[in-house]
Amino acid sequence: MKMRITLRTLAVVAWAALLSAALGACNNSQGGFGGDVGNTPPVPPVTSFKVLGIVGTPFSLLISNANASWLVKGTIPLNVLIVNNQTPARMIATKLSNDNNLMSVEIVNGGIVLSLASTTAAFGVASVQTGGTLNTISPPAALDLRIYVTGPFGQRFQSLVEDATVGFITNTRAPAVFLFDQPSGKIDGQFTQDQNFGSFAINMTEGSDGSKVLTTASGGPFVIIRQP
Amino acid sequence: MKKLRISWAAVSLIPPLLILCSLFFGSFGNRHKATFAASSTPGPGATSANVQVGFITTITGQPPSGLQNMYLNIISVRLNPKPKPGATNQGLPGENDAAWKSIPVPAGVGVGINGKPGDLQLDVLAGQNKFQLFNTAGVRPNKYSSVEVVLDTTTPGSVVPICSSGGGSIEGCANYPMVLQAAGGQVSFVAANQIVTSRNTLTQLPLQLNLSIINKPSGPGEPYVVAVSVAPAPGNASQFLTTVSGSVTGANGNATVKKVRHLSVTAELAGTDTIVATSNVVNSQYSLFLPAAADLGTLYDFFVSGGAATLAGARGISPSSNGGLVFPSQSYTQNFTVEGDQTLGTIGGTITDACTSLPIQGAVLSMLMPPDGSSVNCATTPTQCVSVGSTVTDNSGKYPLPGTFQNPAYFNNLAIGSPPITYTVQVTAPGYDSQIFEAQASGTNSGTSGGVCESGTNGACDFALTTSYITGTVRLTANPQPSNSASIQVFAEQSGTNNLVSALALPLIIPGGQSSASFTLNVPSQISSFDLFASAADFFEGVTDPYPGHTIITQAGVANAPTACATSEPAGLFLETMDCSGHGSIAGTVINPDSGTTVELSKNGVQLMQAAVGPATPAPSVGNTYSFCAPPDTYGVQRLEAGIAAGPTASVAAMPTPTATSSPCPSTCFSAPGMCPGLCANTIQSPL
Numbered sequence: 001m002k003m004r005i006t007l008r009t010l011a012v013v014a015w016a017a018l019l020s021a022a023l024g025a026c027n028n029s030q031g032g033f034g035g036d037v038g039n040t041p042p043v044p045p046v047t048s049f050k051v052l053g054i055v056g057t058p059f060s061l062l063i064s065n066a067n068a069s070w071l072v073k074g075t076i077p078l079n080v081l082i083v084n085n086q087t088p089a090r091m092i093a094t095k096l097s098n099d100n101n102l103m104s105v106e107i108v109n110g111g112i113v114l115s116l117a118s119t120t121a122a123f124g125v126a127s128v129q130t131g132g133t134l135n136t137i138s139p140p141a142a143l144d145l146r147i148y149v150t151g152p153f154g155q156r157f158q159s160l161v162e163d164a165t166v167g168f169i170t171n172t173r174a175p176a177v178f179l180f181d182q183p184s185g186k187i188d189g190q191f192t193q194d195q196n197f198g199s200f201a202i203n204m205t206e207g208s209d210g211s212k213v214l215t216t217a218s219g220g221p222f223v224i225i226r227q228p
Numbered sequence: 229m230k231k232l233r234i235s236w237a238a239v240s241l242i243p244p245l246l247i248l249c250s251l252f253f254g255s256f257g258n259r260h261k262a263t264f265a266a267s268s269t270p271g272p273g274a275t276s277a278n279v280q281v282g283f284i285t286t287i288t289g290q291p292p293s294g295l296q297n298m299y300l301n302i303i304s305v306r307l308n309p310k311p312k313p314g315a316t317n318q319g320l321p322g323e324n325d326a327a328w329k330s331i332p333v334p335a336g337v338g339v340g341i342n343g344k345p346g347d348l349q350l351d352v353l354a355g356q357n358k359f360q361l362f363n364t365a366g367v368r369p370n371k372y373s374s375v376e377v378v379l380d381t382t383t384p385g386s387v388v389p390i391c392s393s394g395g396g397s398i399e400g401c402a403n404y405p406m407v408l409q410a411a412g413g414q415v416s417f418v419a420a421n422q423i424v425t426s427r428n429t430l431t432q433l434p435l436q437l438n439l440s441i442i443n444k445p446s447g448p449g450e451p452y453v454v455a456v457s458v459a460p461a462p463g464n465a466s467q468f469l470t471t472v473s474g475s476v477t478g479a480n481g482n483a484t485v486k487k488v489r490h491l492s493v494t495a496e497l498a499g500t501d502t503i504v505a506t507s508n509v510v511n512s513q514y515s516l517f518l519p520a521a522a523d524l525g526t527l528y529d530f531f532v533s534g535g536a537a538t539l540a541g542a543r544g545i546s547p548s549s550n551g552g553l554v555f556p557s558q559s560y561t562q563n564f565t566v567e568g569d570q571t572l573g574t575i576g577g578t579i580t581d582a583c584t585s586l587p588i589q590g591a592v593l594s595m596l597m598p599p600d601g602s603s604v605n606c607a608t609t610p611t612q613c614v615s616v617g618s619t620v621t622d623n624s625g626k627y628p629l630p631g632t633f634q635n636p637a638y639f640n641n642l643a644i645g646s647p648p649i650t651y652t653v654q655v656t657a658p659g660y661d662s663q664i665f666e667a668q669a670s671g672t673n674s675g676t677s678g679g680v681c682e683s684g685t686n687g688a689c690d691f692a693l694t695t696s697y698i699t700g701t702v703r704l705t706a707n708p709q710p711s712n713s714a715s716i717q718v719f720a721e722q723s724g725t726n727n728l729v730s731a732l733a734l735p736l737i738i739p740g741g742q743s744s745a746s747f748t749l750n751v752p753s754q755i756s757s758f759d760l761f762a763s764a765a766d767f768f769e770g771v772t773d774p775y776p777g778h779t780i781i782t783q784a785g786v787a788n789a790p791t792a793c794a795t796s797e798p799a800g801l802f803l804e805t806m807d808c809s810g811h812g813s814i815a816g817t818v819i820n821p822d823s824g825t826t827v828e829l830s831k832n833g834v835q836l837m838q839a840a841v842g843p844a845t846p847a848p849s850v851g852n853t854y855s856f857c858a859p860p861d862t863y864g865v866q867r868l869e870a871g872i873a874a875g876p877t878a879s880v881a882a883m884p885t886p887t888a889t890s891s892p893c894p895s896t897c898f899s900a901p902g903m904c905p906g907l908c909a910n911t912i913q914s915p916l
Contacts, residue, residue, distance in 0.1 A: 054502060056620055058590035058658060060733040062715075071734045073589040075620040075629075090772075092735055092765060094717060096590065096658040098728045101502060104349055113383050116301060117772065118349040121837065123658075123719055123728045125735075127765055127772035135767075135896070136713040137737045150622045151630025153637075175622075175629070197632040199674070203624060210623040211587045 054101035065089035068141040068181035079176035087131025152198035193221035276366030277425035285355030289441035301347035359468035381413035390813035391908035401857035434465030479537035479568030491535025525553030541614035570643035573669035574678030577689035583793035587625025642669035659730035659750030660693035696753035753792035775857035777897030782834035810886035810905025816913030
């Protein structure tokens with residue numbers, strides 16, 4: 001009898017776990033987290049901006065949407081995601097190497113490449129935009145908070161990044177950076193690896209160039225990072 | 229009954245557990261596929277065969293010299309063992325056939341969302357006289373009959389024509405979309421001879437893509453209609469490819485060991501970190517298929533890494549009677565010896581700005597090693613050394629950037645050695661003086677901490693790079709319209725050379741109603757003077773213009789600040805204003821060129837851009853045409869051989885300025901209220 005109750009309990013727990021996972025997958029809320037993590041309403045898929053080409057090629061990037069702009073420096077590849085993006089948006093990338101390496105900039109939504117431009121010129125410039133024409137560059141993001149997922153290289157992961165009012169579900173690859181503008185309250189993010197390639201290396205930064213680290217997180221396959 | 233109830237309770241556990249298992253572990257089922265998708269080099273799959281795909285291209289329907297750029301967006305290449313020889317149906321298998329095996333765009337070039345690959349932009353013009361590698365990936369060992377190239381139907385590609393000679397109906401040097409004539413995004417063929425792939429063997433799959441221009445645009449915003457077809461490359465592309473193989477003794481490949489790179493041999497363009505191909509070492513053997521120039525040959529650097537072994541490097545093939553060069557249709561042998569069973573450690577740290585103490589993002593660190601048999605001192609003559617692994621700094625200036633379990637960062641997989649091995653590392657960052665330091669690996673084989681550097685801060689491998697600054701102002705002839713802005717980039721190159729060393733991290737934005745903006749540019753402090761130029765990024769028909777309508781302003785011989793961290797404020801910098809003269813193009817021919825021939829465009833002695841001498845004749849012959857898209861202005865053109873000036877600089881003939889026109893104004897470039905440049909015209913240059 002005791003065995004049967006135990007098995008029934010296990011079955012209930014298993015079904016509950018399945019339901020929890022299904023809900024998380026369906027409504028993108030992920031659920032199950034108390035406090036200020038994971039309790040924001042879901043939103044439509046996020047448009048991402050990608051800088052691709054010959055791995056390791058350095059670049060600087062000016063990215064602007066209707067509300068704010070950001071300066072991002074890095075090396076190929078990099079996925080850039082704007083939390084609560086307001087189109088139109090424009091990205092101007094300058095290759096910072098004196099060679100003929102390929103640098104492609106892409107705007108992707110739902111796995112479809114919306115816009116694509118490339119350069120192989122030394123210190124070449126490539127630019128793309130989406131959602132119409134952005135005639136002017138918006139002012140720099142006020143309270144420029146970012147979450148960088150620097151590795152493991154090529155790791156595909158799901159994420160929920162959010163402030164106090166809005167949460168965004170994404171599925172992308174490392175290295176990636178999530179950009180916030182005027183977040184409501186504190187921000188946080190939870191990251192789940194699709195495959196276990198290695199330990200996450202994540203940091204949260206404040207400031208216009210992403211170099212002032214507020215906090216870091218590592219490990220995997222599931223990691224949470226919160227604004228201190 | 230009790231047993232039955234227990235059984236039912238137990239059975240009730242099965243469905244949710246099975247589903248949960250599939251949810252949690254389902255992704256692991258795709259692990260090999262994902263590994264290969266994330267790797268541009270052969271992956272260590274236990275059962276995989278590796279296929280290296282590359283393209284050559286041909287264009288029909290319009291003379292290639294009439295185009296400045298042509299890009300085709302490729303999603304993947306697929307292989308299918310059907311139809312089997314002798315089968316009744318010898319047609320292509322269906323698009324949804326489960327037997328298709330996909331070779332995606334390599335990591336970092338087009339990784340996509342949810343595992344969907346992105347696009348590789350194939351340079352169709354360049355592909356006419358050189359072999360362009362697509363990717364190397366693992367497939368199941370098999371005999372494949374069908375080959376399919378999957379094109380992006382949403383964004384198939386783009387075309388930039390040069391301006392029409394004598395005027396035309398459409399604007400030149402502007403971007404036009406490409407539309408595929410046939411519905412669907414696949415082009416395919418059934419191979420006459422099956423493509424046989426074997427476990428742990430690299431198979432070459434050279435393809436020829438032909439683009440036929442069916443319709444040209446007749447007005448603004450209209451597309452180029454293009455028909456694309458694919459076939460096996462003639463002669464297996466042997467006129468473009470060479471084979472380099474050999475042995476690596478002293479260590480074994482270890483594909484299944486986490487946190488240790490697989491023992492592999494990598495080929496990179498000599499003197500660079502640009503990796504062309506990598507081959508895993510299996511049974512102490514490796515093999516590489518590499519593009520090579522038929523006339524001058526190609527020089528590669530090779531290095532051995534991974535396998536818990538020491539590093540080895542070579543410049544070119546040795547011994548060789550050709551200076552180490554490789555030529556197509558030839559096979560070469562290059563053997564290496566390493567020492568295995570090494571304890572691995574890390575060289576890691578932080579790279580900062582010596583003036584501000586802020587982290588430097590995207591700094592490149594290259595591990596240098598003298599080529600085999602050489603006693604070169606890499607600390608004093610780095611250009612004579614082989615880069616045997618590189619990494620970059622992250623947003624907080626830390627290095628190395630993390631790799632994966634199967635493919636850790638080079639800087640996390642360094643033999644510590646006994647006695648300790650001393651490595652030479654070069655750090656470079658645009659706008660900064662490069663620095664070379666010596667380091668020994670220590671600690672574990674992960675993370676950003678480790679290494680002993682006598683010259684580093686407190687013995688750690690933390691380094692600060694020096695820089696100086698040049699300030700100035702860029703001015704426009706006419707203010708942008710109130711609802712618009714102008715985006716300007718400023719570049720610096722070492723005086724008298726085309727050695728670009730810096731650009732603004734953040735382009736200048738001149739908002740509507742204003743006509744100027746000031747800039748401060750980081751430049752290396754150890755270079756005494758620079759040539760500066762500024763170029764605009766305009767909009768045309770609502771999208772970013774690939775070539776500006778604003779003139780490019782230049783300033784030669786700008787003196788640097790006397791010391792590091794100081795600022796130079798040169799008087800009279802950029803007195804010329806950026807005028808809106810519209811698009812323009814320059815085209816010409818070169819007499820008896822070879823694959824090392826390029827042409828350079830300059831203004832006031834400042835070198836602006838280079839053009840390859842492209843093929844007017846079918847591959848593999850080197851053609852003799854070149855072209856530039858540059859706004860009408862006063863320029864010079866210079867022929868270069870292997871980057872060295874050959875002959876005098878020739879003045880470009882007077883370029884026609886497009887006649888100003890009123891609305892509708894397609895560009896954000898204008899010089900007078902309501903007036904915009906009209907259609908551009910081409911300028912034909914005398915042969916060089």
